[in-house]
Amino acid sequence: MKKNIMARAIAIALMATPLAGFASEADLLKRLDKLSAELEQLKAELAATKQKTDTVEKRQEALATAAPATPVAPLAAAAPAAPAESASASMLGPRTVLSSYGEVNYTRPTKDASKAEADVARAVIGITHRFDDKTKMVAEFEWEHAVTSASDKGETEVEQLYVEREFNNGLRAKGGLFLIPAGLINTNHEPTAYFGVHRNFVETAIIPSTWREAGLGLSSTLDNGLTWDTGLTTGFDLTKWDSKSTDGRDSPLFSIHQEGQQAKGRDLSVYGALNWRGVPGLLLGGSVFTGKAGHKTADFAAQDARVTLWDLHARYTPGKWDLSAVYARGTISNTEALNQTFAGNPTPVPSSFYGWYTQAAYQLWKTSDYTLTPFVRFEKFNTANSYSAMPAGLEFATGPAEKVWTTGINFNIGEGVVIKADYQKFKEDKTRDRLDLGLGYSF
Numbered sequence: 001m002k003k004n005i006m007a008r009a010i011a012i013a014l015m016a017t018p019l020a021g022f023a024s025e026a027d028l029l030k031r032l033d034k035l036s037a038e039l040e041q042l043k044a045e046l047a048a049t050k051q052k053t054d055t056v057e058k059r060q061e062a063l064a065t066a067a068p069a070t071p072v073a074p075l076a077a078a079a080p081a082a083p084a085e086s087a088s089a090s091m092l093g094p095r096t097v098l099s100s101y102g103e104v105n106y107t108r109p110t111k112d113a114s115k116a117e118a119d120v121a122r123a124v125i126g127i128t129h130r131f132d133d134k135t136k137m138v139a140e141f142e143w144e145h146a147v148t149s150a151s152d153k154g155e156t157e158v159e160q161l162y163v164e165r166e167f168n169n170g171l172r173a174k175g176g177l178f179l180i181p182a183g184l185i186n187t188n189h190e191p192t193a194y195f196g197v198h199r200n201f202v203e204t205a206i207i208p209s210t211w212r213e214a215g216l217g218l219s220s221t222l223d224n225g226l227t228w229d230t231g232l233t234t235g236f237d238l239t240k241w242d243s244k245s246t247d248g249r250d251s252p253l254f255s256i257h258q259e260g261q262q263a264k265g266r267d268l269s270v271y272g273a274l275n276w277r278g279v280p281g282l283l284l285g286g287s288v289f290t291g292k293a294g295h296k297t298a299d300f301a302a303q304d305a306r307v308t309l310w311d312l313h314a315r316y317t318p319g320k321w322d323l324s325a326v327y328a329r330g331t332i333s334n335t336e337a338l339n340q341t342f343a344g345n346p347t348p349v350p351s352s353f354y355g356w357y358t359q360a361a362y363q364l365w366k367t368s369d370y371t372l373t374p375f376v377r378f379e380k381f382n383t384a385n386s387y388s389a390m391p392a393g394l395e396f397a398t399g400p401a402e403k404v405w406t407t408g409i410n411f412n413i414g415e416g417v418v419i420k421a422d423y424q425k426f427k428e429d430k431t432r433d434r435l436d437l438g439l440g441y442s443f
Contacts, residue, residue: 191440225278235269355381
């Protein structure tokens, strides 16, 4: 560019010399004015060229400063080329991803305000590490109720810890501690994922969310929208049943789950689940889990007891509506002899328990940052629906089926924060009526 400008300047000078010899004074002045204008244009072009050059040089300096220094290894110590699958993994994003969710709740019983309480219900940190584009590790670590010690009610636990491998045919295999695919909430339990301050009773008292087992699992999603999931895992431990406590009445299976903590494995369990998403916005599914829970424990009166839990669930989200329903039923067999040893205690082992709910939510208001969604839910559940046959005079009274209405609002801030408020009305035990407030997040 500079050479072109110099050539044009020399040409103009050569043209000016002969003109001075034969042109009139007026013509000469006119030519001088023209030459002056062309000279000013050349100066402007030269200045613009210099500015462009300076800009390019500054960008190059900035890139050189931002780029990390990469030491040049000796040829003898050069690392082998990375495999193609590692290159594919880098295209997926960061190899290690940190996630988290948590919630802080406030509950105020309407019949006894002295029992109002605030609770840091849970704080969870998750880590997902991708070894390559087909192999990953998933881990979640949870703290409940803020403080954990021998004298506190808090808990520290591993919620998930498994490795998953995907094969070329779409089959996925995993091993470790993972969530059982039952109901709607167990595998999707972050506070931003469900309505209401607390998780519903059917999926906590009947399906013991958050429910995980240690074992092996296989799953795949087909082209028609059907996902199947099956596996072999640890199960429940009926020897943990405490007939003097109310834990079994609150949730039969939650009171005897093992959570991967030195879990008894003499009797393993199997599970299977089907979920169909062939229509946009529609989910239809079901699951079953079954296995013995006595583990051939010596001197235990229910060595052949079997726990079975199954559910049917549906969710439909047409437009601004979010409609869902779940039915779950569990059984514990061969408990006659065991319950005879519990005679006189308040909590024998039930032979069946069940629950169901229907829920409707509507997106009432939405902006770029905020979403307001009111909802209403009705649920019915019975944790002591029936007992195995007992000798005359030793029969146990079945528990009443509780009915609960819950109405409230979820106020979402962006994609990861939710403020909740609801009121719960109980049909049988009216002392449990309460107002709930909650704050949750997930990322």
